[in-house]
Amino acid sequence: MEKEITRESEANTKEFLAEAEEIVESLNSDLMRLAGSGKADPALLNNIFREAHTLKGLSGMFGFTAMTSLSHNLENLLDSLRLGKIDLSPSIIDLLLEAISIIHTLLEMRNTGKEDISVEEIIDKINSVVSDQGRKGASDAPSTIDKAIMNVLTEYEEHRLNESIKVGLNILKVQSSFPIMSFDQGLAELTAILKDKGEIITTLPTPGFSPGDTINFDIIVATQIAKETLERAIDNLEIKVSLAVKPAKELPGAEVEKVKAGIKLPSLDEQALKVEEKSAKEGIKSITHSVRVDISKLDNLMNIVGEVVMLKASIGGIAETLKTRDGSVGLAGELSKTVKILEKRLYELQQGVLESRMVPLGQVFEKLSRTIRKLGREIGKEVDLVLNGAETELDKHIVEELANPLIHIIRNALDHGIEAAEERRRAGKKEKGLIKVSAFQKGSHVVITVEDDGRGIDPDMVLRKAVERGLAEKGATLKREQILDFMFLPGFSTKEEVSEISGRGVGMDVVKKNITDLSGMVEIETEKGRGTTVMLILPLTLAIVKALIVEVAGSVYAIPLNAVLENFVLEPSKIETIETSEFVYLRDTTLPLIRLCNFFQLSGNCENGKYVVVVGLAEKKLGLVVDGLRGQQDIVMKSVGKRLEEVKGIAGATDIGQKTILVLDVGDIMDECMKGQASYRLAKG
Amino acid sequence: MSYNVLIVEDSPTIRSLIITTLEDVGDFKFVETGSGFEALKILPRERFDLIVTDINMPDINGLELVSFLKKSDLYKDIPLFIISTEGSKQDVAKGLALGANEYIIKPFKLEELQRTVLKYLH
Numbered sequence: 001m002e003k004e005i006t007r008e009s010e011a012n013t014k015e016f017l018a019e020a021e022e023i024v025e026s027l028n029s030d031l032m033r034l035a036g037s038g039k040a041d042p043a044l045l046n047n048i049f050r051e052a053h054t055l056k057g058l059s060g061m062f063g064f065t066a067m068t069s070l071s072h073n074l075e076n077l078l079d080s081l082r083l084g085k086i087d088l089s090p091s092i093i094d095l096l097l098e099a100i101s102i103i104h105t106l107l108e109m110r111n112t113g114k115e116d117i118s119v120e121e122i123i124d125k126i127n128s129v130v131s132d133q134g135r136k137g138a139s140d141a142p143s144t145i146d147k148a149i150m151n152v153l154t155e156y157e158e159h160r161l162n163e164s165i166k167v168g169l170n171i172l173k174v175q176s177s178f179p180i181m182s183f184d185q186g187l188a189e190l191t192a193i194l195k196d197k198g199e200i201i202t203t204l205p206t207p208g209f210s211p212g213d214t215i216n217f218d219i220i221v222a223t224q225i226a227k228e229t230l231e232r233a234i235d236n237l238e239i240k241v242s243l244a245v246k247p248a249k250e251l252p253g254a255e256v257e258k259v260k261a262g263i264k265l266p267s268l269d270e271q272a273l274k275v276e277e278k279s280a281k282e283g284i285k286s287i288t289h290s291v292r293v294d295i296s297k298l299d300n301l302m303n304i305v306g307e308v309v310m311l312k313a314s315i316g317g318i319a320e321t322l323k324t325r326d327g328s329v330g331l332a333g334e335l336s337k338t339v340k341i342l343e344k345r346l347y348e349l350q351q352g353v354l355e356s357r358m359v360p361l362g363q364v365f366e367k368l369s370r371t372i373r374k375l376g377r378e379i380g381k382e383v384d385l386v387l388n389g390a391e392t393e394l395d396k397h398i399v400e401e402l403a404n405p406l407i408h409i410i411r412n413a414l415d416h417g418i419e420a421a422e423e424r425r426r427a428g429k430k431e432k433g434l435i436k437v438s439a440f441q442k443g444s445h446v447v448i449t450v451e452d453d454g455r456g457i458d459p460d461m462v463l464r465k466a467v468e469r470g471l472a473e474k475g476a477t478l479k480r481e482q483i484l485d486f487m488f489l490p491g492f493s494t495k496e497e498v499s500e501i502s503g504r505g506v507g508m509d510v511v512k513k514n515i516t517d518l519s520g521m522v523e524i525e526t527e528k529g530r531g532t533t534v535m536l537i538l539p540l541t542l543a544i545v546k547a548l549i550v551e552v553a554g555s556v557y558a559i560p561l562n563a564v565l566e567n568f569v570l571e572p573s574k575i576e577t578i579e580t581s582e583f584v585y586l587r588d589t590t591l592p593l594i595r596l597c598n599f600f601q602l603s604g605n606c607e608n609g610k611y612v613v614v615v616g617l618a619e620k621k622l623g624l625v626v627d628g629l630r631g632q633q634d635i636v637m638k639s640v641g642k643r644l645e646e647v648k649g650i651a652g653a654t655d656i657g658q659k660t661i662l663v664l665d666v667g668d669i670m671d672e673c674m675k676g677q678a679s680y681r682l683a684k685g
Numbered sequence: 686m687s688y689n690v691l692i693v694e695d696s697p698t699i700r701s702l703i704i705t706t707l708e709d710v711g712d713f714k715f716v717e718t719g720s721g722f723e724a725l726k727i728l729p730r731e732r733f734d735l736i737v738t739d740i741n742m743p744d745i746n747g748l749e750l751v752s753f754l755k756k757s758d759l760y761k762d763i764p765l766f767i768i769s770t771e772g773s774k775q776d777v778a779k780g781l782a783l784g785a786n787e788y789i790i791k792p793f794k795l796e797e798l799q800r801t802v803l804k805y806l807h
Contacts, residue, residue, distance in 0.1 A: 012702050019698045053741055054696055057770030060792035061702060068792075151779050152748045154740065180729055184722055204749055205725060207757040215725060292697065 016062050017111055018292055020055060024104050027051045029366050031096055035373070040081065040088040042199070046156060048096075049078040055103070067106045070119045073126045074099050080130050083159050095125060097370060149220070153202060161201045164222030169198070171245035172227055174219040177208055177238070183215055190219070193233055198223025220244055295396055298357050305350050306636030310655065312346055313633065315339050350634075354395070354541050361439050361448075362390035364403050368437060371407050372414065381418055382432045385410075389439035394446050395541040398518050402448075402538075405511040409450045409534045410435060412508070417454030417532050427529065429453065441540070444562050448536040457526040459483045465492070481620075484524045488512040516667045519560070519651065547635045547663065549656065550613060551628035552596045553604035556661045558635050558654055559624070563666035565614040570625060584623065586614070594673055595625040596664075599649060615666045622670050637663060648672045687712040688806055689731060693738040693750065694768065695719035699791070703737060703768070706795045707802060721745035725753070733763055734806060740769040740776060748779055755784035764805040768793065 030048045034041070052075040059067035074096070080086040102122050109117065150158060165171060174194065178186045187203075194200055201220040208214030223230065231241045316339045322332035365387045372385045394402075418424075418433035425431055436451040459480055466472040466486040486492055490509040508522075515522050520538040539545075539562060547558035548567075574584050575593070582593040591614065597606035609625035616622065635654040649672060651665035690713055694700050700717045707713050716731060718724050722744045736754065740747035747767055754760040766787040767780045780788050787801055 012698065012705060015698045015701060019696060050741055050743070053770060057791045058696055058698055060770065061699060063792070151783060152746070152752045154746050154748065154776055157746070181726060183725070187722075202749070203745060205745065205753045207753070207759070213729075 013062060014294065015292075016058055017107060018294070020058055020067075020107055021104075022292075023051050023055050023058075024100055024107065025363055025366075027055075027100050028097070028370070029362075031093060031100065032366055032369055034088070035090070035093045040084075042082065042160065045078065045082040045088075049075065049082050049156075052078050064106075064110065066117070066119045067103055067110075070099060070103060070106070070123060073123045073130075074103075077126050077130050079156075082156060084163070086129065092129065094374075095129060097374075098122060099126065101370075149202070149204070152204060157202055160199070161220070161222070164199065164201065165245060169222040169224060170226065170243070171201070172221050172223060172230055173242050173244040174221060174230070174234070175216065175240040175242070176219070177214055177216045180208070180213055180215045183217070187217060190234065190239065194219060194221050194223075194230075197221070197225055197230060197233060293356070295357075298353065301353050302357070303636065305346070305353055306634075309346055309350065309634045309636070312339060312342055313656075315342075357395050357397075357541065358393040359396045359399050360390060361392050361394060361399060361402075361446075364399055364406060365390045365437065367403050368406060368410055371410060372435065375411060375414055379415065381414060381420065383414060383418055384432055384434050386434065386436040388437070392439040392441055392446055393540075394538065398538055398541075401514060401518055402536075405514045405536070406437070406448070406450065408508075408511050410437070413450060413452035413454065413532065413534075417452040417456070419455050423455075427455075444540050446538050446540060448538070449533055450536075451531065451533040453531040456528040456530055456532055457484070457487070457524070458528050459526075462486055481523075484526065487524065488522065516665070516671075519665070519667070521667050545635055545637060546632055547654070548613060549630035549633055549661075550596075550611075550624075550626040551630060552600075552626050553602040553606065553608070555602060556630070556656075556659070557596070557626075558633070558656070558661055558663045559613060559615065560651070560663065560666065561632060563615045565616050565621065567611055567613050567629060570609055570612045584612070586621075586623075589621075591621055591623045592673070593623045593625050594669065597625075597627075599669065599672075615670070620670060622666075622673065624664075624669070635663065687714050688734040689714045689716070691715075691724065691727060691731075691733045691736045692717040693719075693721060693724045693736070693742070693747070695739060695742045699739075699768075702795075703798065706798055710799045710803060711806070719743070721747070721750045724750060728754075728760060733760075735764050735766070735802065736760075737766045737768055740767060740780070748776070748783060751780060751783045751785050766801070768798075 027048060030044060030051065034044055034048065037044070052071050056068055056071040056075055059071060077086070077092075077096070081088060081092070086092070099122055102117070102119060105117060106119070153161065161171070174190070176187070176190055191200065191203070199222045201222055204218045204220075206216045206218065208216050221230070225233075227241050227243055234241065315335070319332050319335040319339055322328045322335065325332075369385055369387065372383060376383050413435050414433070418435070419427070419429075421431040424433065434453045437448065438451070439446060439448045441447075463472065463478065463483050463486075466483070467474050467476075469492070471486055471489065471492075472478060488508050488511075490507065492507070492509070512522050515536055515538070518538055520536055523535040523537070524532065525535065526532040546561040548561055548564050550557050550559060568586075570584075575582050576584065582595075583590045584593060585591070591612075593612065595606055595609055596602075597604070597609070608627045611626050611629050612623040613626060613629075614621055614623050633656060635656065637652040637654060649665055649669040650662050651668070652663045653660050654663050655661075688711065690707065692700050692703055692715060694703070694717070697719065700719070704713075704715050704717070707715075716727055716733075718727060719742065721738075721742050724738070738747040738750050747769065751765060751767065754763070754765055761784070764786045765784070766789055767785045768789045768791060769776070769780075770791045777788050777790075786805065789798060789801065
C-alpha cells in the first residue's frame with residue numbers, strides 16, 4: 001500500500017510538472033501579447049493573474065516552496081496591475097518575464113532533481129514595485145451594487161463593476177433562458193453580441209422554470225450604449241434587457257446616497273453568474289477534446305509500432321518463401337494479400353502516432369521574441385522580428401532541441417549582422433533592423449530560415465581567416481559555399497564578428513552539431529551589405545524512417561531515404577579523376593563519388609562498386625558507390641553505443657531481420673568529404 | 686456502496702490529486718471537469734453524493750456555481766465543498782454564506798480532505 005501511494009504521487013508530480021510547464025508557456029505568450037499591445041487589457045491581465053494564481057495553488061500542493069512564494073509574489077504584482085493600483089510599463093513587463101523565466105528554471109531543476117535556486121532577489125524586486133499599501137480590499141471602492149450580486153462576485157469582479165459605475169457606464173441586466181443540455185451555443189452567441197457592445201461583468205445561472213430542463217442566465221453588462229440600443233442589437237424578444245444600476249454620473253452627491261440607490265434598485269434580483277472574457281465554448285472545448293500524454297508513452301508506442309513493422313516484414317518474407325513450396329501457393333497468396341492490408345493499416349497507425357507527437361513551432365518562436373526583446377535592449381539595437389509559419393508542426397523532440405540553435409542564430413544576426421543605427425543610415429537602410437524567421441514544410445522536411453538585413457558576411461574575409469588558421473591553402477580556389485562552410489568549424493570566428501557580447505552561447509559549430517544530431521542540415525547564404533540567411537532543414541520526424549538498404553564489401557548499411565535522390569548503375573568507363581578524387585557527369589553537372597568501402601576503410605575489395613546512390617541535402621549532391629542495392633525498408637533508428645558514437649558517418653543502428661546494421665548519416669558523410677579536402681568537390685545541382 | 690463525486694476544477698493535476706487521495710479511503714466514482722458551464726450540463730445527467738469546486742475557473746467562478754446549486758431544489762442537499770487557493774478572506778466568507786458545506790484551502794493536507802469527505806458520506 002505504501003508503495004502504491006508513492007507511485008501515485010510520483011505520477012501526480014509528473015503531471016504537476018507538465019501542467020506547470022504549460023502554464024508557464026501560456027503565461028509567456030500572454031505576457032508577449034500584453035507587451036505587444038502596450039496597454040493594460042483587463043481581460044488579458046486577468047487571465048495572466050489567473051495563471052499565476054493556478055501556479056501558486058499547484059506548487060503549494062506539491063510542497064514546492066520556492067515556486068509557491070515566487071508565484072505568490074507574482075500574483076500580488078499582477079493583482080495590483082489588474083486592479084489598476086500600478087500602471088503597466090515596459091520595465092514591469094520585463095520584471096514579469098524575468099519572474100516567469102525563473103519559475104521555468106525552477107521547474108527544470110525540479111525535473112532534473114537538482115537543488116532549488118534562490119528566489120529572494122526576484123521577490124525583493126517584485127516587492128519593491130508593489131506598493132507598500134498592500135492589497136486594498138474591494139470594499140474600499142464605492143459599492144452601489146445589490147448585496148445578492150456582490151455575494152457571488154470575486155474581489156476582482158467587484159472591482160470591475162465598481163470601476164464601470166465610476167466612469168459612468170450603463171449597467172444593464174440581460175435575462176435569458178436556455179435548454180440545459182444545449183445552453184452553451186445560445187449563451188455563446190448572446191455573449192458575443194454583449195462583448196461587442198461592452199464588458200461582461202458577470203453571468204449568473206439560476207434554476208430555470210423546470211429545473212431539470214432549462215436554465216436561466218442573468219448577465220450584467222457595463223456598456224456605453226442605452227438599454228434600447230442593446231435590445232435592438234440582441235433582436236430577440238425572449239431575452240429581456242433592463243437597467244441594473246443607474247449611471248453614477250446621474251447620482252451626484254454623497255457616497256452613501258449612491259449605496260442606497262444601488263440597493264433599492266428593483267431590477268437586481270438575487271441572480272448573477274459570471275462569464276470571464278474567455279468564451280464559454282472555448283473553455284469547454286479544450287477540456288473535452290484533448291488529453292495530455294507523457295512524451296515517453298508516445299516514445300514507447302512508437303517503438304512498439306516500429307517493432308510491429310519489423311514483424312510485418314518477417315511475415316512478408318515467410319509468405320514469399322511459402323510461394324516456392326508445392327501445395328502452399330494458394331495459401332501463400334492469401335498471406336501476401338493479408339500482409340499488404342496489414343502494411344497499409346500499419347502505415348496509418350504509424351502516421352497516427354507520428355501525428356500525435358507533432359507540436360507547432362509557435363512555442364519556440366515565443367522564446368525567440370523574448371530573446372530579441374532582451375538582447376536588443378542590452379546592446380541598444382532596435383530590430384523588428386517577423387515570425388512566419390508558427391503553426392508549422394514538427395516532432396516534439398525536434399522542436400525542443402531547436403530552441404537553442406535558433407536562439408544562437410538570432411543572437412548572431414542581432415549582434416553581428418544588424419549594424420548600429422548610424423551605420424544603417426549611412427548605408428541607406430531603415431534605422432530599425434529586420435530579422436525574419438520563417439518556417440514551412442517542404443515534403444518530408446521542415447525548412448526554417450532566419451534572415452537579417454544586416455551587413456552580411458564577406459567571403460573573402462572568411463577565406464583569409466581560414467588560410468590564417470591553416471584550414472585552406474593560400475591561393476586555393478574554393479567555391480563560395482565551401483568558404484562559408486568554414487564558419488561551421490569549431491572555434492572559427494572572424495575578427496569582424498567578435499563583439500563585446502560575443503562569448504555568450506555557442507558557436508556555429510555547435511549549432512551545426514545540434515542540427516545534424518536531429519538529422520538536419522544548416523546552410524548559410526549571405527550578401528555583403530544586404531544581409532545573411534541561415535537555413536535549417538529538418539526532418540518532420542525522427543522515429544521511423546524509410547531507408548535504402550545497400551551492400552558494401554560484404555557489410556549491409558541503411559541509407560535514410562529522405563536523403564536519397566536517385567540511383568544508377570556505375571559505368572567504370574565514365575568515371576573521371578582529378579588528383580585522387582573520382583566523379584562522373586550527371587546531367588551536365590559533376591557528381592563527386594565516394595566509395596563507402598574506402599570511406600569506412602573496410603577490409604576487402606573496394607573496386608566492386610556497381611551502383612551509385614545519389615544523396616543530397618539542400619543544394620549539395622554526392623554519389624555513394626556501393627556494391628549492391630537490397631531495396632527499401634522501414635527502419636527504426638536506435639542510438640549506437642559510445643564506442644561507435646565517434647565514428648564519422650554513422651547516425652545509428654537498426655535491426656533488420658535478425659541482424660543489426662548501421663544507418664548512415666548522410667549529412668555527416670558530406671561534411672567529412674568537404675572538410676579540409678579540396679579534393680572532394682561537391683557538386684552544386 | 687460507491688459514491689459519485691463531481692469535481693469542478695480547472696487544474697487537471699489537482700483533479701487527479703483529489704481523485705487519488707479519495708480512492709485510498711473508499712469506493713468512489715468521479716466525474717471531472719474544468720469548466721463551470723460543463724458542470725451545469727453534467728449535473729442533470731447523474732446523481733451525485735458530493736460536489737467539489739474550485740473558485741477560480743475560466744468561465745464562471747465557483748461562487749456563482751455554489752449560488753446556483755444551493756438555490757436549486759435538485760442540488761441544494763448535496764454536500765458541496767469549495768477547494769481553493771488561499772485567496773481573499775472575503776471570498777471564503779462569501780462561499781460559506783452562499784451555503785457551501787466546507788471551504789478547504791489549498792495547499793491542504795491529503796488526510797484533511799479524506800477526513801472531511803468521510804464526515805459527510807458516512
